[in-house]
Amino acid sequence: MVFPPVRRLGPDDLPACVALALDRGWLPEEHKWALLLRAAEGYGVDAPDGGLAGAVVLARYGTTLASVGMMLVAARFGRRGLGRALLAHLLNVAGDATVFLTATTYGRPLYEKLGFRTVGRSATFTGRFHQKARRPATRPAVREDLPAVIDIDTAAFGADRGPFLRELPEFTTQLRVLETEGRITGYAGAWPNGNITVIGPVIALDAAGARLLISDLAATVAGPLRLDLDPDRDELPAWARAHGLRHAAETAFMVHGTWPPPGRRDQIYAPITVALS
Ligand SMILES: CC(C)(COP(=O)(O)OP(=O)(O)OC[C@H]1O[C@@H](n2cnc3c(N)ncnc32)[C@H](O)[C@@H]1OP(=O)(O)O)[C@@H](O)C(=O)NCCC(=O)NCCS
Incomplete structure (x- = not known):
């Protein structure tokens, strides 16, 4: 199956993102998606049968740090390389920035294949x-x-x-x-x-x-x-x-690039959301 290229998502894609999350048994989380699509950069691939086949969000903090969240591929399109294509696109967009994320056990193999390493844990x-x-x-x-x-x-x-x-x-x-x-x-x-x-x-x-x-x-x-x-x-x-x-x-805290960054990370007790940082 040939998928269209990765495209930038915007606030209008909110219903499709929510549908994708529900497809994977995640909560709808409209409020959080709306923030991410507004303040961060959403990327997605359209499904041939309508809606989104996959989506992911990149948040950039200046040019040195960035984070990835909401990595999702619709179950019917899983294991066909879409997750890898979306993540590779994001790493390319992020340039030289250190990129970090919290990974579920489902996402971890994919992130490891693209060079992420586990440096910590996050517990809910x-x-x-x-x-x-x-x-x-x-x-x-x-x-x-x-x-x-x-x-x-x-x-x-x-x-x-x-x-x-x-x-x-x-x-x-x-x-x-x-x-x-x-x-x-x-x-x-x-x-x-x-x-x-x-x-x-x-x-x-x-x-x-x-x-x-x-x-x-x-x-x-x-x-x-x-x-x-x-x-x-x-x-x-x-x-x-x-x-x-x-x-x-529990999720794994994973990093691509230099770690730790400057700053007093011991003063960060909780992220805005694990989908951001
Ligand atoms: C995790 C997820 C995004 C992967 O997307 P995908 O399109 O199925 O992944 P890909 O087909 O691009 O696979 C990329 C690589 O990861 C590996 N991989 C993907 N899912 C895997 C799994 N469940 N177990 C082991 N390896 C896996 C593949 O072997 C592939 O390696 P290869 O290219 O060398 O063959 C998808 O399974 C998903 O949406 N899961 C539910 C939501 C979720 O948990 N997201 C992660 C949040 S951190």
Whole structure:
């Protein structure tokens, strides 16, 4: 079967992306797809019988770092080279940037074939967060906080992800900042994914700051939460378990290119979404 060339996806492709996700048993995640198609670069291959045969999203952070997410090929077109073609296209577009992603066990063989190596793990914790009522230690972010938020984020992340951070006031249902001696030293957001509230990003100088941000966000969420953490740093996973969250899934953190990048990655406690960074 001959497929058309890879093409750039835009916001109009949202229904086709959702249909592709459903085809693979993933959640529809419209809110997240809409952000990715708006702020990142979606690429896809049209199916001969309508809709998309495959899709993937590349997010670029300046010229040095990029991430890959939402790698999907419709089941009926699997194992025909489409995944490889989409990923090869992305690596070409990313140029010299270090590219990273979190891989399910299904994606890992493909990524390894194209030169990605595993440098860590990401664990998904889900459930209702139980805690005693307490006074918030953080405050809601206001628009004027954005430059300071971008500054501390760039110092931690090692590249400018401003285009994504500027989307956060609209994308998140809550965005909070932590102040230490009148200076913003951490921030975190929460956003809706179907009936689950995802907590991310979480950036803080230390685990104590991250815990305050997460607790304050969780305090107003009645339903289930999702929090993606590094299971090899136990400061937060053990605490998350103690508050009722359970380890639901695990992915491999994989990299193509030089690693680690500059920046204080130990200050990144949770990604915006595992589909981004
Ligand atoms: C993972 C996925 C995108 C692969 O797409 P695909 O079009 O089937 O992959 P390709 O046909 O291009 O395969 C590329 C290479 O990976 C290997 N590969 C692909 N799927 C594999 C699998 N399940 N097990 C082992 N190897 C696999 C193939 O052998 C192939 O190598 P080759 O070119 O040397 O033969 C597809 O299976 C999918 O959408 N899965 C569900 C969603 C998912 O898990 N996505 C990954 C998220 S991280």
